[in-house]
Amino acid sequence: MNDAGNPEAERSLGRRWQSLCSACRQVFGMPDYERYLEHAAQLHPGAPVLSRDDYCAKVIERRYGQGVGRCC
């Protein structure tokens, strides 16, 4: 694809790839930092946000810390 040719289409393709990755992360229960940033910007604009390391560590601890009920 030509870089200068259609930046609009390319941006939307990039966005689609991002949202596909995000969907996969959510299905597999993985931390999704970009989504968290979006959430923080929307609900608590201006408030301090966690760093990527801290966010991921916290999400993994929250999800697995108490043990997860995995089905038989």
Place this chain on the structure above:
Amino acid sequence: MNKLTSLLLWPAIAILGAFSFAALALGRGESVNAVWLVTAALCVYFIAYRFYSKFIADKVLRLDDTRVTPALRHNDGMDYVPTNKWVLYGHHFAAIAGAGPLVGPVLAAQMGYLPGTLWILSGVVLAGAVQDFIVLFASVRRDGKSLGEMIKMELGPVPGTLALVGVLAIMIIILAVLALIVVKALTGSPWGLFTIFATIPIALLMGVYMRIIRPGRVGEASVFGVVLLLASIFLGRAVAESATWAPWFTLTGPQLAWALIVYGAIAASLPVWLMLAPRDYLSTFLKIGTIVALALGIYYVAPLLAMPATTRFIDGSGPVFSGKLFPFLFITIACGSVSGFHALISSGTTPKMVEKESHMRFIGFGGMLAESFVAVMALTAASVLDPGIYFAMNAPAAVIGTTAAHAAEVISGWGFTITPELINQTAIDIGETSILSRAGGAPTLAVGMAQILGQAFGGKSMEAFWYHFAILFEALFILTAVDAGTRVGRFMIQDMLGHLYKPLGDTEFLPANIVATLLCVGLWGYFLYQGVVDPLGGINTLWQLFGVGNQMLAGIALLLCTSVLVKMKRERYVWVTLAPTAWLLVTTLTAGVQKIFHPDPAIGFLALARKFGDAAAQGTLIAPAKSIAEMQRVAFNNTLDAVVCGFFVLLVVAMCVFAAKICLQALKQSRPTAQEIPPMSGPQGAMP
């Protein structure tokens, strides 16, 4: 949907489904194509989803999109996250799908493919999907509360506590039976053991990568994790063929049992980011990938069902598990049709992520239909195998002996002609030394999958690869379940111990953690070890104990659903949950009572305990036991199994009484008494 399309589409699906069932039912005397079985199932799912789940959503539950869900109310970007309907469907399915729907149908295939198929399909539509859906609904309307908390809220504190004790007991039995499946699959299999063992360093590497080397880069770690995982399967073959390495990975059953017990204790004590989380990701990739590949494989290869529609073993004399079709089919196939365990998931993380109430129909009801489809595929994979091979793999050594020649003779005597050469050749094809008495579902399914996937991708030469891939896929999520389940068990034990002695309940107090972990591992480890050394098989006992427990839990969850409906004053529709509750109670109570008191030692725990105990007292040996001590152990363990089974029976009877009392009280009220969050409470901060 366009009205005209709808008018044409649904009759077409109904006709296709009816045609598929006709092909299954009328194709006597010749083999039926597996595609008909799978198509019939899909048509049932579509119709049930379109009509029955809509009825439940609109009339029974009256889902209301103007109500604020917990995900929106608490939206914290961590636990409570409003999630896209399709994404949450995938997430929920990945959480409920496990080894259960794969193992039960394989064991039940001894009665032929038809009884299992009919129960999976009718059970999921009328009981399993209804349970998952309504528990999810109840939890969403109660701010994402767990099953135990909801029972406490709606039925009272005593039933709430009883339910928790029941869940812990079922958990212990599940962990033991899952670990036993792994032991049965890996005994004397260096290739299998190496690949499973390799997942430990791979997961550790991923954990360190995600935490220290490139913090937060989960995607990158996953990619190399999967690549290493596939490489380990190829390396496993080299290990199995190497004279120096193979002996290191050739373990006996008891050795493997100890290895798993030690593994469980250590794994459950490590930080979660180091092993549990990365391994869970790997296992979820493999799980979803394999299920999709299997579905495509069945349609592409279109194998014939070699197993007859029904076998003579519906009379209860089967070698894989004993007992008649009623009630034992209904506790052997648990997760594919209705599983109490799902009630824990549907009231766990999923309700905290539901964006709109109307999504619950697709996620709760639809998610369970997908799980049931996995069970149908497992049944298909077991039924495309030569029945002789099926019985050689699943009958205990006490029945068919330990040589291919003897096994072939016994199995041919049952009317399933098989030669020792074919048994040996099958073992060679999949890269193993023996396939005899590998009960537990996983290996049988792996051979079936290897034959289907081998024909679809890679041919005969790839069968051994696909076999070990299938074993890896099952063992991986079983080991994750052992790790995660031990943690859950530890928290439950600490919660209970905390009532006796306060410091033991402190989850930050290391000695208390260690005590509870060892207690949990010790409990399931005991049942596992006894299952491994049991001369009569192990799986046939433990799986039925698990089945009784799991279906009892489903009964309890459905009793809760029934009480919730009555308390909402929707008693007109109470049959939606009352009918499956009644059926579950009838089958599981019959099975439970028969397992304890049946006079036939092949079925009743107490009868078997008495037979071995009396003989031991007189000093006479009963084969296959080799010593008096072994016989005394059989007697003791069967008495213990009877006690556990009796506990499940009493628990569910008590729950029945509590629920009936609550329902009668609610019927007298003129207004709804269910303790839901009022519809007006909005997001935090948005509304007071």
